[in-house]
Each structure stands twice: as structure tokens, then as C-alpha cells.
Amino acid sequence: MTKALRLSLISLLLILNFTPSVTLADDAIYQRLLDRIGQQLGTSSQVAEKFLEEVDTMAITIQNNFEKVASHNTPQFEKDSLVQETVARFFVNRNAIVQTTSLSRQVSRTESVGDYLTRLSGMSRRYYTTVKLLFDKKYFSLGDIEEYYENGKKKFDFNVAMWQIFIGCKDANSECYSDATKKVFHMVFKYDNNMAAWDFKVKAITAELKQTLKLEDYKALRCRWAPEDCQGSSSNF
Numbered sequence: 001m002t003k004a005l006r007l008s009l010i011s012l013l014l015i016l017n018f019t020p021s022v023t024l025a026d027d028a029i030y031q032r033l034l035d036r037i038g039q040q041l042g043t044s045s046q047v048a049e050k051f052l053e054e055v056d057t058m059a060i061t062i063q064n065n066f067e068k069v070a071s072h073n074t075p076q077f078e079k080d081s082l083v084q085e086t087v088a089r090f091f092v093n094r095n096a097i098v099q100t101t102s103l104s105r106q107v108s109r110t111e112s113v114g115d116y117l118t119r120l121s122g123m124s125r126r127y128y129t130t131v132k133l134l135f136d137k138k139y140f141s142l143g144d145i146e147e148y149y150e151n152g153k154k155k156f157d158f159n160v161a162m163w164q165i166f167i168g169c170k171d172a173n174s175e176c177y178s179d180a181t182k183k184v185f186h187m188v189f190k191y192d193n194n195m196a197a198w199d200f201k202v203k204a205i206t207a208e209l210k211q212t213l214k215l216e217d218y219k220a221l222r223c224r225w226a227p228e229d230c231q232g233s234s235s236n237f
Helices: 003-007 009-015 026-041 045-070 076-090 113-126 215-225
Strands: 097-100 109-112 130-135 146-150 153-169 177-192 197-206
Touching: 026 045, 045 076, 045 113, 045 130, 045 153, 045 177, 045 197, 076 113, 076 197, 097 113, 109 113, 113 130, 153 215, 177 215
Parallel strands: 097 197
Antiparallel strands: 097 109, 130 153, 146 153, 153 177, 177 197
16 A cells, blocks of 8 residues: 555545544555445456556646646746646546636636646746645545446546645735635546556546635645644645
8 A cells, every 4th residue: 555545545435435443453444445446346456456556646646747837946848748748648638628716706717628737837927926736645535436338348437536725926025825726536447458557537627616715724624634734733835
């Protein structure tokens, strides 16, 4: 089990309707999780563990790419390359939708992932001097896996939820804008027998205004499910 999977275990259990118990060893809880996912996939818990590891790796890679695309510290040529690579590698196509929200808007914005990442890459030039887009590495929740058929081939879909933090500052003397938004990545996947691996793609990223919070409010919310991070230590964001 990876460290990241350990950290996300509780939120995974909550989404999958398990109840964590202080008297139950982590390995036993994790095995129950693998058994449930194995049932949903129609496979063994060993294959389910490989599935979880690949989802975890994919999620972290997407998070890291988005953070680099947004950052004012990333050269523009590198941002352009990352946009192309991220869309081609992780999304069904360039027109996969992305929803964005803001504390100052009454409705969410919907655009293609290609347009979203291009706009995100330009924020540090057009709107802000410094831009930070971060994903809370301690929150990673996986929804139920559902099976369906497309052109006679079995596929699955599921949702992965992550909290995204945005901080943009115009200059050292101005007030920064910041918020935290719960993003839901809608995934579709199949098992590639030729590669002996899962083939994952993102078909949409959605967000709701009611799940967009002031950063201070998110920090307070976070302390409820990660109290160990709120005891005498400052936040990473």
C-alpha cells in the first residue's frame, strides 16, 4: 500500500459506506476496501489493489501537472508542453468539459479542458503576479464503480473527488484572492488485456458553487477530518 493510499483511506471508506473503527487494524480496513472494489470490478482483491494504486498515481500526476501549469514559477514553454501532454494522456479528448467556480460569481463556468488549461497557464501573466493552485493531498475520495457496455465492450466509470486550493495575488501590496473548491473528476476506464493494465481517462471535471469556500472556512472544515494537522502547526496552504 502506498503512503498516499494510506492517507486517503478514511475518505475512501466514507464514500464507500464503511465505518472506520479504532479497534480495527488499518490492514483489515484496507482489505475490506479491496474486497468491495473487487466485487464492483468483478475481480480479485489483488487486482483491486493494483487498480487503486494506478488511480492514485494518475490522480497525483494530474494534480501535479495542473499545479505546474498554473504556477508563476513555471516557464511558459514548459506550461504549453504540459497542457498538451496532460490533455492527450489523461482526458478523453480536448473537448472534455471542466467547470470552474468563484466566490464572486453566481454561476459556474463550463469550458473545454484545452481552453481551461490554456487560460490557467496565462493567469500569472494576465491577471496575477503570483498564482498557486494546490490540491489537498490528504483528501482523495472514490465513488462507487459502475459497469456499462459501449460498442459491445465492457467499461466502467466512477468519480474521484479532490479539494483544489487557488491563491492569486496581483502584487505584494494588494489583497490576494483565494478559495477552495471540491472538484469531482468523472472517470471512464477499461482493462487493457494487451497491456495488462487499466486504461483511465477523465471525461469531465465538475464543481458546484456550494462546494466553493473561503480558504479560512475550508481550513476549519479540514480540521474536522484531519485534526492532527491542526494542532500547533501551520497549513501547507
